[in-house]
Amino acid sequence: MKFIPRQPREGINVSDTHPLVEAGTLVAGLTVIFVAIALLLIFLVEIALYFIPVEKEVALFEDWLPEDLVTVSPADERLHQTQLLVDRLAFHWADAPYTFRVEIDDSSVANAMALPGGLIVVTEGLLDLVESENELAFVLGHELGHFRNRDHLRALGRGIVLSLFFATTMGKDVSNISVNVTDLALRGFSRQQESSADEFGLALVYTHYGHVDQAWRLFERWDETDGTVLNVVSYTSTHPDAGDRVDKLKDQALREGWPVEGSITGLKW
Amino acid sequence: MLELFLNFGLPFLLLLVAYFVGTMLEKGHFRSIRKREGEYAKFPVVTFDTMPDDWSASSGTLVSGSVVISLDYFKRVIAGLRAIVGGRIKTYEPLLDRARREAMLRMIEDARRDGYDAIFNVRLETSRLANSRGDGKGTAGVEMLAFGTAVKFASRFARTQ
Numbered sequence: 001m002k003f004i005p006r007q008p009r010e011g012i013n014v015s016d017t018h019p020l021v022e023a024g025t026l027v028a029g030l031t032v033i034f035v036a037i038a039l040l041l042i043f044l045v046e047i048a049l050y051f052i053p054v055e056k057e058v059a060l061f062e063d064w065l066p067e068d069l070v071t072v073s074p075a076d077e078r079l080h081q082t083q084l085l086v087d088r089l090a091f092h093w094a095d096a097p098y099t100f101r102v103e104i105d106d107s108s109v110a111n112a113m114a115l116p117g118g119l120i121v122v123t124e125g126l127l128d129l130v131e132s133e134n135e136l137a138f139v140l141g142h143e144l145g146h147f148r149n150r151d152h153l154r155a156l157g158r159g160i161v162l163s164l165f166f167a168t169t170m171g172k173d174v175s176n177i178s179v180n181v182t183d184l185a186l187r188g189f190s191r192q193q194e195s196s197a198d199e200f201g202l203a204l205v206y207t208h209y210g211h212v213d214q215a216w217r218l219f220e221r222w223d224e225t226d227g228t229v230l231n232v233v234s235y236t237s238t239h240p241d242a243g244d245r246v247d248k249l250k251d252q253a254l255r256e257g258w259p260v261e262g263s264i265t266g267l268k269w
Numbered sequence: 270m271l272e273l274f275l276n277f278g279l280p281f282l283l284l285l286v287a288y289f290v291g292t293m294l295e296k297g298h299f300r301s302i303r304k305r306e307g308e309y310a311k312f313p314v315v316t317f318d319t320m321p322d323d324w325s326a327s328s329g330t331l332v333s334g335s336v337v338i339s340l341d342y343f344k345r346v347i348a349g350l351r352a353i354v355g356g357r358i359k360t361y362e363p364l365l366d367r368a369r370r371e372a373m374l375r376m377i378e379d380a381r382r383d384g385y386d387a388i389f390n391v392r393l394e395t396s397r398l399a400n401s402r403g404d405g406k407g408t409a410g411v412e413m414l415a416f417g418t419a420v421k422f423a424s425r426f427a428r429t430q
C-alpha cells in the first residue's frame with residue numbers, strides 16, 4: 001500500500017462563520033423573540049386587567065403598595081387630612097366600589113396617581129404646591145374620576161411584566177411581583193380619559209363645596225409660571241397642558257351654572 | 270446602578286476579555302498545529318486495525334497523545350444562547366478540531382521520540398471533563414485521547430513506497 005502524506009484539510013470541520021457574527025445573530029434573534037414574548041405578555045395582562053371585575057380587583061389589591069413607595073409617617077397630619085378629604089369627596093360618589101386609601105410618597109416631584117384597589121398616592125411635592133383645600137380637592141376628585149372610569153388599570157401590564165423580567169434575571173423571588181411607583185408615575189392616559197376624569201372631579205368638588213372656586217387655581221399657577229420653576233414635570237408630562245385644562249373646566253362650570261366664587265377652605269396643616 | 274453594573278456590565282466586560290484573549294490563544298494554537306502537521310506529514314498514520322501486509326515490523330508498542338482544552342467564557346455563553354434555539358454550536362467546532370489534531374500530533378511525537386516509523390490502528394476517544402458549575406451543569410473543557418500501535422520497520426527499505 002502506498003501511503004500518501006496529506007495534512008488535515010481546513011474548513012471542513014470548522015464553520016467559517018465569524019464568532020462575532022454568530023454571537024450577533026444569536027443575540028439579535030433572541031432579543032427579537034424575547035421582546036415579542038414580552039409584548040405579548042403585556043398585551044395579555046392588559047386584556048386580563050380590562051376584564052377583571054371590580055370586586056376581584058379590590059380583593060386582589062386590598063393591601064397592595066408599590067414596592068418603592070416611601071411613605072410618610074402614619075401619624076402625619078397631611079395624611080389624615082388628605083384621607084379625610086378623599087372620604088368626604090367619595091361620599092358624593094354614591095356607589096363607589098372602593099374603600100379609598102391615601103398614601104403620601106416622599107418625592108419632591110408633584111404627582112398624584114390612581115392605583116389598583118382604590119389606592120391614591122400623592123407626593124409631598126404636590127402637597128407643597130397646593131395652597132388651599134379646594135385646590136387639593138380637585139386633584140383628588142380627578143383621581144377618583146380615573147377610578148370611576150377604571151383608567152387606573154390601564155398601562156399596568158408593562159410594569160408587571162417588566163418587574164417579572166427583572167425578578168427573574170436578578171434572581172429575586174418571582175412570587176413577590178412588585179410594581180414600582182416610578183414606572184407607574186410615567187404612564188399617561190389619553191386626553192379623553194383625562195378630560196373625563198376632570199369632569200367627574202369638578203362635579204365632586206361642586207357637590208362638596210357648593211361652588212368650584214379655586215378648583216383649577218393650581219393649574220392656573222402652573223400655566224402662568226410655565227411649570228418650569230415648579231417641580232411639576234412628572235404631573236405635567238402625564239397630564240394635558242394646564243392651560244387647556246383650565247379652559248375646559250371653566251367651560252364646564254359655565255355650562256352647569258356652578259358658582260365660580262365661594263368661601264375657600266384653608267389647609268389644616 | 271451598581272447592581273446593574275454587577276449584573277450586566279461585568280459579565281459583558283468578561284465576555285469581551287474572553288473573546289479577545291480566547292481568539293488570540295486559539296489562533297496561536299492553530300499556527301503551532303499547522304506547523305507541526307507539516308513537519309510530520311510524511312509519518313504514516315493509518316486506522317487499519319491490523320498492520321498493512323507490506324509493512325514488516327521488528328517491534329511495536331502502544332503510543333498515545335492526549336490533550337485537555339478548556340472553553341473560554343465567550344464560547345460558553347454563545348453556546349448557551351445557541352442551546353436555546355438549537356443548531357450547530359459553531360463556537361465549539363474549532364475547539365474540538367484543535368483537540369483532535371493536537372492529540373494526534375502528541376501521539377505522533379510520542380512515537381517519533383522513541384524512533385518508531387509508523388502508527389496503525391489509530392483511535393480517537395473524547396470525554397467531557399469536570400463540570401464548570403456547582404450545579405453539575407456546564408463543561409469545563411474537553412479531553413481528547415489519540416492512541417494507536419507504533420511500529421519500527423524491520424529495515425529502512427521495508428516500507429514500500
Ligand SMILES: [Zn+2]
Pocket residue numbers: 142146189194197239
Ligand atoms: Zn389624570
